[in-house]
Amino acid sequence: MPGPETTTESSNTASPNTVPLLDAQGLTKSYGETTVVSDLHIQCHPGEVLGLLGPNGAGKTTTLRMLYGFVKPDRGTIQYQGRDFDQHRTDLKRMIGVCTQEDTLDHDFTVRQNLLVYARYFRPFTEDPKKRADELLERFHLQEHSKKKPMQLSGGLKQRVLIARSLIHRPKILFLDEPTTGLDPRARVELWQLIDDLRADGIAVVLTTHYMEEAEKLSDRLIVLQKGRRVATGTPQSVMGKVLGEQMIVIPKAAAATPEITSWVHDATGRTIEKVLGEFHIPLPLTTIGEFQAQFPDVRVTVRAPNLDDLFLRLSEGDLP
């Protein structure tokens, strides 16, 4: 079972007194005997990017689907701006934008028509949908593709159209399920910029991701999930500090760790050490690094800050400290 939750809530962009835009308490969902999400608490404020991070099967997508109304939780409550989602579903869905992992674009229509037809699924829609669609096409640099069918677009462009479409009704909160999966590095960076712009507009963004760099760069706050439970939350740096320790030391391939090193690390930290492509990555508190170097003066090591890759490796071990 996961260890006690590590919480560092210092980084909310909104003041703690404001009503959160999204407030989910005690979310629980099981399929048969398997509990996919267990007693999860999630809050998100306007202009905040909240990253849901965890290995495959951690319950990220199910959590997102509960939040935007695709899956009914077995237990727990979801509120938007203090109003119950179950009771005011139609009203509250008006303020939600959703970008699913799968391509759900309407392949019978062009890019521009996709936006226009989508506008019809929201009410009240007070502005001119054509004007709004053109504004989004321009903002997402899609004008030259506006007459193309989604099939003619690259993965990165499709993803941009999906996000543009999910913003047609000016939602207050946007859910992005693994928005950059399968994109090339350039398209990914472009998408990051777009998400960063949305944050600047005051839109709350909840995203799931497998990419460490993405979660680190984009998220104001991370919720780390493991087996459907929240195991850590806070800024990316603080989460890693709490979960992994302050520093990572890396022993290069050439100096392949001896059994002595392995057992020393185990005695000092209670952990087994991770091997990545022949290198050994060992999380150690600052104070212990000195002891390590005194113990093994001949081993040449590099010291670096922990990153989310280290976190994933820790999570995939099954238990957190």
Added chain:
Amino acid sequence: MKNPSVKFLFSFADWRSIAVLWRNTLVYLRNWRTNFIPPAMEPVLFFLAFGVGLGVHVDGMELHGKTIPYVTWVAPGLIAYTAFTTPFYEALYSAYVRMFYQKTWDGILATQVEVRHLIWGEILWAGLRGFMNSSIVCLVIAVFHFMGLIHIRVGLLPLLPPIVFLCGWTFAAFSLIFTALVPAINHMNYPTFLVGMPLGLTSNTYFPLSSDNPALQFLIELNPIYQLAEGARALLIPELPVAPLLHHSAWLALTTLTFLTLFGTIANKLIHKRILT
């Protein structure tokens, strides 16, 4: 409106159901020639094959002491056949493609549209397709009338497509149950060949259907396609008595509404389960 059936029925005129109907109409209009002409040819060909081709080899039908040519008798049956098959297959194949392959429904359901509106959008659209195709059939029948090949009350023909539109809701709701259930598109062979074709061909459309057994006759009367075919005959064929029209209309209204409520509620539940879990 806590009752799911009541909630479903009253969603038919919701703006969201109309938005989905509008989406399907727009797609259709983009390629209307391809979408309209070939499928509309099917009932026309059936009319030529059964009515004219086979009809000349069939002696007249002895009904109520009158002899009615087969081609005259089969014409209203063909309207009933079209009223059933067009919405049934529209809600079977096209809806399945939208749900399973194109993921269009997933996109739509991420908005204010709920499953019941999505289903109504599909039902209304399928009904509209029934209206369009049956209008073509009525047109062909009218041409045959003016050519002197059949003799019917041609002025009453325009009454039928609107009735077909309404009946189509029930047939579409029926096939949406299969849409929700079939695991892959090749499994569509089951509802197509084991449900759609037998029901379409044996519901008093191409040959008379009745039984001396009261229980069996009751089952036959429960079939809205039967009531539609018989009602259309009482309406259009001058040699037949008009009085049964009331009986057929009442049964048609009762059965279509009952089955629409039942099938729609089941389809709603199944599609909910299939997509939103």
